[in-house]
Amino acid sequence: MASRNPLYLDRLRVRHGTALTAAAAVLAAAAASGCAGDNGSPGAGNSCDSPGVSADELRIGLVFPNEGTIGEALNTVRNGVDTRLGLVNDAGGIHGRTITYTWRDDQGTPQANEVVVHDLVDSGAVFAVLEASTGASGGADYLRTRGVPAVGLPIEDIWADPAYPNMFTFPSVVAGGSASGVFGRYIKAQGGTQAVIVSTDSVVAAQRFAPLIEQSLVAVRIPTERLAYNSTITNPARFASQLRASDADVLILDLPPADGPEIVAAARAAGRTFRVVLAAAGYGKETIERHGASIAGFTTFSTYLPFEANTPAQQTYLHAAQQYAPELQPPDEDVAYGSYIATDILVHGLNAAGPCPTQEGFIQALRAVSDYNAGGLLPGRIAFDKSAEQPPGCLSFTQVNAAGTAFELVPHVRPGEPSHTEWCDEQPPGSS
Template sequence: MPTYFPLRPHRPHSRHSTALTAAAAVLAAAAASGCAGDNGAPGAGNSCNAPGVSADEIRIGLVFPNDGTIGAALKSARSGVDARLGLVNEAGGIHGRKITYVWRDDQGTAQANNVAVQELVGSADVFALLEASTGASGGADYLRSQSVPAIGLPIESIWADPAYPNMFTFPSLVASGSASDVFGRYVLAQGGSRAVIVSTDSVVAAQRFTPLIGQSLAASRIPTTQLAYNSTITNPARFAEQLRESDADVLVLDLPPADGPQILAAARAAGLTFRVVLAAAGYGKETIERYGASVAGFTTFSIFVPFEAKVPAQREYLDAAQRHAPELQSPSEDVAYGTYIATDILVRGLTDAGPCPTREGFVQALRAVTDYNAGGLVSGRLTFDKNVGQPFSCLIFSRVNAAGTAFEVVPNTTPGAPSPTEWCGERLAGAS
């Protein structure tokens, strides 16, 4: 994890709030309004009366765990928000309004989340919420009852639940909960035939990924075995001998970011080779700097377009992070990148909701979007209509090059592949 630098201070909205207000930012220059004066800009004649909306401001709420183990894992979430809102506000805001936020710490628990969101909606009078928390399910029923739009990281399955039409996110394995054959297709294309899946019961997310990839591999007739690993009690070198006994040519690592590369390095030191090494976490410069060539072939996957692609939207993100979130040491890590994209979804919804946004109008406008890709930051084209039942199916795979000096995008050379960089599959029949 990158070293944490305290966020720069912000002016509180009121003496009743312990939350901090951030001058933030957005994308569109702009203007205009049917509820503004003749010049099209919000002003004294503004008649918009939705919660959190004034003549020159739209106030939102931000919820995340600020302390503890979960807080450490999600500590860069606020930086991603600051970076995206920083762009918008320096461009004039959305329809002439700057976007500000107040925040609450929900400790990553459902109970505290319910308290936090009710404070933000009730006392702070926010228009919508951004959430980067493992406890978002706690306040979900309240937000739905109040028709409050919520956009967040897809850490819980509730984000993909059609029963909550006010909640928006981008696809993820955890949120979708549905299996696709994309992993099986990828492994077959790399020549893999037998897999061992290494997981741990100490990480909740790992318990969700292992069954999904197991189903995907089974659909491609790739047999699997499973091994449990716990870094606090298991020696990596000894564990490598268990991997040898599995006789697998595909190594799947459903482990925390620090553990997967360590296991592969130990396996390589023991003389083991694999056709495919597929890891749920571990993408980043830390893996390269620490292990180098000993983890060549280490492959991660994401809906996010990896930074090796160097698309214009990524350069814009990196510039925004440097200028508006200078405390962020590793902009390429998934939490900051993900919250930047989640905030971009908020920006899209506010833009499409028009010059006099309402909560209902926001939800309706965003549900109608069928071609979202965050300006090129995510793979494929996303729809926000939950009734479509879009599976989590298109991914980009990145692996450590042979020299161990960088990650590289794995090209899709499958005949007839729709993209040279994306790997797509189909939802498995009967998958839940």
């Protein structure tokens, strides 16, 4: 199991502006231009003249930071992209075309991003842009003006802005600033009645989740209180005494990955336990190795299905990663997994856009998709036709088992639920 943080991509977005940073077949008729051959495959008589489209190739642009602290954090992006494109190309490509890419380094900054996006688009050599960067906002206006499709990781708020209908991604808990009702439903189902939310007063990046989960808890009538934790001023044992004074039976931790588990272990040592412990960060092998049974019940969440679910779609991904990105170790690494899903959205859109794709057709076709789930890698389904700023309709939860030896999927066992691997709001995207 790789060391991953369910809010890792969100954290990259907010960390980049702080001192911590040194760092989708729908409406095919509407999408196609009508110049395809009778067999639906590109042929010698076709005259598709969209940028980046030839008789046997469809070229996209890939933008990501290649060096520095941010580049290091995102250094497995190409592994995820290569894995998904390897699968589709070996299966015959999209309508007979092989997908290739030209990549550019934007250094993770809006200024550099605007420059490289201009370079890729002005050359007329790319059909769409795939981005994994903390600087995607830099070239967003230009891509929108030119009507160029963009797909990427939800690291910045720009991906959740409905003013950019050409931009597509999968759900983010934080980007967009809307509260998901899933948290309240989950905590109430566990028997939670009162919550204490712990956030740090020293890192802006770790304060983004707290107000959102507070809204979700208020919506299900679970009262909350706030406590601030600063690891440079106090320590877990001393802070545990503050928790002992609280009547809460739910502990919410909006803290850096190392701090949350330490507080839980210290509270347990002091005789203070909670019915629910939910953390924004701390999922990973190192958490188990360091704390073991002292943090049994410690729970994290994800906007994509964690590998503990062990689904056929995840096995397909893992086997493909071994074939097309053998250097990716371990293959369940977070950024590569997210990049694979983002690339799958692009592939889904290209399929929907028809045998003679146009950029406008791609955008219209993908916006018409209302049941996307990356082939089973996302909990619930995305409705791209709805506002991009809507919160995630479904989440997955994992918690440390009683023996403290592993994270395990928290099943949704209530009768009538569509899946045991996901927790959804009353009306998740794509359900209506």
